[in-house]
Each structure stands twice: as C-alpha cells, then as structure tokens.
Amino acid sequence: MSKTARWRSAALPIASTALVLALAGPAAASAPAAATATTTATTTAPDAAADSKPDAAGPRVPATSTHRPVGTTSARLVDRDRPDPWRPDTPSRELMVTFWYPTDSGRGAHAPYLSPELSAALYGTDAPAGVRTGAVAGARPAPGRHPLVLLSPGFGLSRTTLTALGEELAARGYAVAAVDHTYETLVEFPGGRIEPCLVCGREGTDPDFGATASRVRAADLRFVIDRLTAPGGRGPVRGLAVDPGRIAAVGHSLGGAAALEAMAEDRRISAAANLDGSVWIPPTGLRSRPVLLFSAQLGGSPGATGNWEDTWKQLTGPRYWVDLPTAGHLSFSDEHWVVDALGSREQLPADSGPDLFGTVRGERALAATRAYLGAFLDRHLLGRPAPLLDRPSRAFPEVRFAK
Numbered sequence: 238m239s240k241t242a243r244w245r246s247a248a249l250p251i252a253s254t255a256l257v258l259a260l261a262g263p264a265a266a267s268a269p270a271a272a273t274a275t276t277t278a279t280t281t282a283p284d285a286a287a288d289s290k291p292d293a294a295g296p297r298v299p300a301t302s303t304h305r306p307v308g309t310t311s312a313r314l315v316d317r318d319r320p321d322p323w324r325p326d327t328p329s330r331e332l333m334v335t336f337w338y339p340t341d342s343g344r345g346a347h348a349p350y351l352s353p354e355l356s357a358a359l360y361g362t363d364a365p366a367g368v369r370t371g372a373v374a375g376a377r378p379a380p381g382r383h384p385l386v387l388l389s390p391g392f393g394l395s396r397t398t399l400t401a402l403g404e405e406l407a408a409r410g411y412a413v414a415a416v417d418h419t420y421e422t423l424v425e426f427p428g429g430r431i432e433p434c435l436v437c438g439r440e441g442t443d444p445d446f447g448a449t450a451s452r453v454r455a456a457d458l459r460f461v462i463d464r465l466t467a468p469g470g471r472g473p474v475r476g477l478a479v480d481p482g483r484i485a486a487v488g489h490s491l492g493g494a495a496a497l498e499a500m501a502e503d504r505r506i507s508a509a510a511n512l513d514g515s516v517w518i519p520p521t522g523l524r525s526r527p528v529l530l531f532s533a534q535l536g537g538s539p540g541a542t543g544n545w546e547d548t549w550k551q552l553t554g555p556r557y558w559v560d561l562p563t564a565g566h567l568s569f570s571d572e573h574w575v576v577d578a579l580g581s582r583e584q585l586p587a588d589s590g591p592d593l594f595g596t597v598r599g600e601r602a603l604a605a606t607r608a609y610l611g612a613f614l615d616r617h618l619l620g621r622p623a624p625l626l627d628r629p630s631r632a633f634p635e636v637r638f639a640k
Contacts, residue, residue, distance in 0.1 A: 295367030296578030298350075298401050298571075299600055301408035302607065306343035308376030308407075311335045312473040313426055316460045322453045323420040323435050332457055333417045333424050335396055336474050337407035338383060340376040348374035351397045355425040359395060364579055371404050378412075378476045384483035384618045385465060387458045387499070387506075388415040389492030391514070391570065392450065393422050393437055398570040399489065405607045411614065412479045414461050418454050447494065447517035454495030458486055459503050466505075481505060483618045487610065489569050490514040497548075500526060508617040510610055512569040516548045525554035529613040531606065532639065533564035533595060549640060555617070557626055558640040559609055564602050565595035574599030597635070605633050 301307070314332045321327040350368035357363050386406050388399045396415040403413045417424045420435040440446045465472045466481045485508040486496035493511030500506040501522040510529040520528070530545055549558060567573050576582045577599040595602075608625060616623035629638065 295369050296575065297369040298371050298404055299574065299603060300371065301405045302611070303408045305408040305410075306340045306376070307337055307372040307404050308340035308374075308378060309335065309337045309348045309370070309372035309403075310375055310474055314461065314464055314473060319456065319460070321419070322449075322456075330457070330460070331419055331426070332461070333396070333419075333426060334461060334473070335400075335403065335415045336477065337372055337403040337413040337415075338474070338477055339379040339407055339410055339412075340373060341379050342376060343373060345373040345376055348372050350400065351395065352425060352429075354429065355395070355423065355431060358423050358431055365397075365575060368575060368578075370400060372407070378474065378478075382478045382480040383410060383412040384614075385462070385479040385485070386411045386413045386614060386618075387461060387484070387486045387496070388413060389418070389454055389458060389486070389488035389495045390415070390422070391490030391492055391567075392440065393434060394489070394570065394572070395422055395424075398572055401571050401574065401603055402487075402607065402610065405611065406614070409611055409615070410619070412465075412477055414465065416454075416457055416461055418450075418457055421450065421454075447491065447515065450491060451494045451498045451517045454488075454492065455499035455502050458495065458499040462503065462505055483507065485509065485614055485618055487614075488512065488514060490566065494518070497523070497528065500528075508614065510613055512606065512610075513566055515544045520548055520551050523552065523554060527555035527613070527617045528552050528557070529610065530556075530558040530639075531569065531609060532558070532560045533566060533568055534560075534562055534592075556640070557613065558638070560637045560639045561595075561597065561602060561605055561635060562637060563595050563597040563635055564605075565591065565593045567593045568595055568597060568599065568602035569606050571603075574603050605636055608633065609636065 312334055314334055316330040319330045321330045348370050349366070350370055351366055353363035353366040356366040388396070388403060390396050390398050396417040399415045403415050406413045419432055422434050424432045426432065462484060465479050484506050486499045486506050487510040488494070488496035489512040491514055493514030494516050496509045497511055497516060497520045498518050500509040501520060504524070508527045510531065512531050513533050532545065545558070549556065561568065565573070573594050576594065582594065612623035612625040615621040616626060630636065
C-alpha cells in the first residue's frame, strides 16, 4: 500500500502525533501519546459541565450556515449484549456519544469542546480545550421527529473532531450522534476516567485490522440506532425523537469505511458518506442506496484512488465522488481549522503537513465539507433539491467532480 493510501485510512497514529507537535511545539514531544496514555484523569467528563465564560479567549467553532440554535449533550451507552471486541475481559461494550440537535432557544451556557485533561492526554496541551462551541449544553430538543445522522471519526481521533460538522447538521434540522469507538482512541467517561487506545499500533502489524475495525465500528453505530429508536421514546436524550425511516451514516477516514459497512449490514440506514477513507470491506449489500465519496488530493494518491475506483464500480445506487485537491486528510475534521485558528500550522514537520492539511485554509475546507455533505443528506434524507451535487459550483470552484 502506498504511503498516501496508508494515511488516508487513518490507520496511523501520526495524525495525533503531528497535531501534538503543531499545537504545543517541541516541548510536546515528551507528552503522552494516544497509544500509551493511562487512565489518570480525575475530573468530570468534558460534557458534564458547561462553558461558563462565553467570552473567554480561544477560537470558536465556525458559525453554521443557517444560524439555527443547536443543543447538545453527551451520554455513556452500554451494550450489555456484546462483549467488548478489543478487550475480551470486558463483558459489555461501553461507548461515549455526543448528540447535537435542533432547539428552539439558543439561551444557556455553551458546551465545552473537551476537557483540559482529555486535551492534554490526546494532544500534549490543553490549548484545544479553549475552543468555544456554538451549541447550548442540555438545551431542550425542538419538537418533532428529526432525521438521524451518525458520525464516526478517524482512527485515533476523538469524536470531538467532528464537532463543526455535528453543529452544522443539527442547525439544518438533523439529530446527530458522534460516536467514540472505545480503545481506538482515548475516551473520557463520566467521573474523569480516561480509557486508553489499546489497539493503536495494530494497524501496522495486522493486515486485517482495517476490516476488523470497520465491523466493530459498524456494530457500534447499529447499537446507537437501537438506543435512539427504542420503543417508548426512552432514548438517551430526553425529548429527542428521531425518524427511524430517515437515517444516514457518515464517517471520516476509517469512520468512512465503517459508515459504508454499517449501511451494508443495516437496512435502516438509507444513505452513507465516506470522507477520505480507504474502504476495507467490499461495499456489497447496499441495495442501491446512495453514497457520497469526498476525497482530498485525488491526483496525487494512486493507492487510494485505486481503492476508491474498486469501490465506485460496486455502487449500484445514486453515487457521487467529489474531490478537494488542495485539502489534506485531516481537512475533513476539526483538526485542520483548529490548528489554523491556534496559529500553529507552521510548526508541523515539513514531511507531514501537505498530507495532513494540504494548502487550503481549514475554515474553507470545512465550508466545502459542510456544503457538499449537507447537500447529499438534504437530497436523500429530506428530498430537497441539491444542485450542488449535479455540476461544478461557482461558490466552490476548487471542488472537482472525480466521477
């Protein structure tokens, strides 16, 4: 597998390592990495407290396109019918999930981005903990049934790296659930317990790791759907109702592969989007359901291109493949615009910056990702017109149609 195809799968811990260096400079080299961090945090989970200083210094999650108020909360979910696949001595699979959803009032304290303790464990600095979100902690969900979008982050990355996408989709009217896949990154649970990344490093020694992880993540996503669509409306978020007939799975990197696998396994998922992730399992069983592929630097990625060419041929429903040539692999996540907002991109190692971030500014990459992903979901979950998917756009001249 080529170097580019390899990092495109996010089956490398270099993403987190590079961000540590970018955010904290040379001193961060001695900070604990994702694969070796221990459960030493003693504070509450990042979502247990709200930001009481809305005017505090720190970059803000870019405003959504609709400016509709968004609420958020997080929950610990336990699948007692499934032993943990990465830790056989644990009889249940334990997950942390962040939910974003439309709300009728924007009043209240905004939720924290993540706790200083988790930030330090993930990145070697508490700087990302200063990011200010646009979602109100614990706000009451707007009435009615909302279409559901599941989000799966890249390998080694926290669910917090999909915050900007989560807020945008909620502002468009979707209920959004971003899942931390336990033991594939550091995960903070209520009470301040931080579980380590037990499987970081296995991707370099196990040729079947990508497929195994895709299936593990697909099972996680299916369990979250089960909880959100449980009879009696007793879901993990009080007052939040989702429409079981309108569900999509979206993922970045390995999360994108998992989104396709989840849709192949679960007929309740009616659309899936893969943001720059290699596909580890042939996408069979999709039953002509729509798929969006959104890539970075297509022309310079022969290994990844071949992977997606094979995937493209097996898609039998509505399919879209768009490319942002100036982007890098992390441009589809918060990692890119956060690095830019903190003014530390120039500290990246010279040989990793282009692959990870390309040449585009982070907020511009985010705007394109939000626009094309939003258009795809609006068309296939809400039945709305989405001309952005049909032809090149003057609003985004840098985005190309690969197919």
